[in-house]
Amino acid sequence: MEHIATHNRKLIFTPAIRIFHWLRALAILVLVITGFYISWPFLVAPESSDVLVQGWIRFAHIVFGFLLTSITLVRFYLFFFSRNNIERKSFKDVMSVNSWIVQLKSYFWMGNLHKSGVYGPLQFMTYVAISFAALIVCITGLVLYANVYHLGVGGLLGGVSDWLTALCGGLANLRTFHHYLTWAFIIFVVIHVYMAVWSGIRFKHNSVDSIVSGYDYHKDH
Ligand code: HEM
Numbered sequence: 001m002e003h004i005a006t007h008n009r010k011l012i013f014t015p016a017i018r019i020f021h022w023l024r025a026l027a028i029l030v031l032v033i034t035g036f037y038i039s040w041p042f043l044v045a046p047e048s049s050d051v052l053v054q055g056w057i058r059f060a061h062i063v064f065g066f067l068l069t070s071i072t073l074v075r076f077y078l079f080f081f082s083r084n085n086i087e088r089k090s091f092k093d094v095m096s097v098n099s100w101i102v103q104l105k106s107y108f109w110m111g112n113l114h115k116s117g118v119y120g121p122l123q124f125m126t127y128v129a130i131s132f133a134a135l136i137v138c139i140t141g142l143v144l145y146a147n148v149y150h151l152g153v154g155g156l157l158g159g160v161s162d163w164l165t166a167l168c169g170g171l172a173n174l175r176t177f178h179h180y181l182t183w184a185f186i187i188f189v190v191i192h193v194y195m196a197v198w199s200g201i202r203f204k205h206n207s208v209d210s211i212v213s214g215y216d217y218h219k220d221h
Contacts, residue, residue, distance in 0.1 A: 009215045012118050012206065014084045020071050021211055024134075027068040028185050034061040035182055062145060069138040075131065090117030090124045106203075113203055123195075126188075133184045139164065140178040147171055 013021075034057050041054050079087055093099035093116050103120040106113040113120060119127065146154040146161035168174040200207030210216050 007217045007219055009217045011214050012086055012210055012216045013214045014082065015214065016078060016082070017084075017087075018211055018214055020075055020078070024068065024071050024075070027064045027071065028189070030064040031061060031068060032182055032185060034058075034064070035179070039179060065138070065141045065145070068134065069142065072131070072134045072138050076135075086118045088117070090115065090119040090121075092116040093119075094121045094124050096121075109202075113205075118206065126192075130184070130188050133181055133188075137178060137181045137185075140168075140174050140181070143174055144171075144178060 037057050038054070038061060041057075043053050046053070093103075099115075100121050102111065103113055103122055105111050142153075142157055143161040143164050146157040147165070148154070150158065165171050165174055168177060196208050196211075199205075205218050206216050
């Protein structure tokens with residue numbers, strides 16, 4: 001039987017964007033869980049003092065913290081300098097009042113969504129906000145790190161870290177700030193996953209599979 005394609009496909013997400021998306025998702029998941037544990041170490045101390053429960057959890061937090069820091073920097077770079085300009089193109093819609101109205105209306109089932117790039121304007125601004133939240137959580141995390149580890153990277157960051165600590169009115173405030181930011185990620189992830197699934201169903205475009213395969217499968221209209 002002859003095969004007739006019912007859908008078109010278009011590559012929207014480069015392998016780098018997809019890999020960093022999932023690495024970032026993993027890092028955030030581990031950081032939220034280990035971070036809450038650091039904040040409230042609920043496991044009962046074992047008999048032996050040789051078992052470092054808190055130590056290992058802190059270790060995982062720091063390893064994934066450095067992973068998130070690296071990804072955050074690479075992603076800022078890729079946004080501006082990636083050869084694929086599908087993300088940058090979305091900025092055109094952010095500057096157009098009409099595109100905002102079209103997007104907001106489409107969320108209420110009025111009309112369709114027409115985008116210049118891959119993100120709608122509200123979606124774009126949400127990602128900008130969460131990227132800056134990531135930057136701040138990484139900076140405050142590195143300051144907390146530098147206050148404990150005085151050699152290597154910690155030593156290198158010592159001066160800036162003292163300055164930032166003073167700016168926040170002390171390490172306790174900075175730590176609270178780092179803790180509050182955790183909630184920004186939790187709220188973001190819940191809405192993000194919901195919107196990704198919902199918009200795939202609503203617009204029949206950019207479904208969740210696009211960030212796995214890179215392709216947007218859609219009918220030609
Ligand atoms: C999404 C990202 C992150 C989340 C959700 C997160 C969450 C948390 C939370 C909830 C705490 C406990 C604060 C408290 O005591 O109340 C914490 C502590 C800490 N975080 Fe993060 N964090 C993140 C990223 C980072 C990064 C990028 C670093 C940098 C390497 C980092 C380093 C630290 C350090 C050193 C502590 C203090 C541990 C201690 O006092 O024993 N975090 N984090």
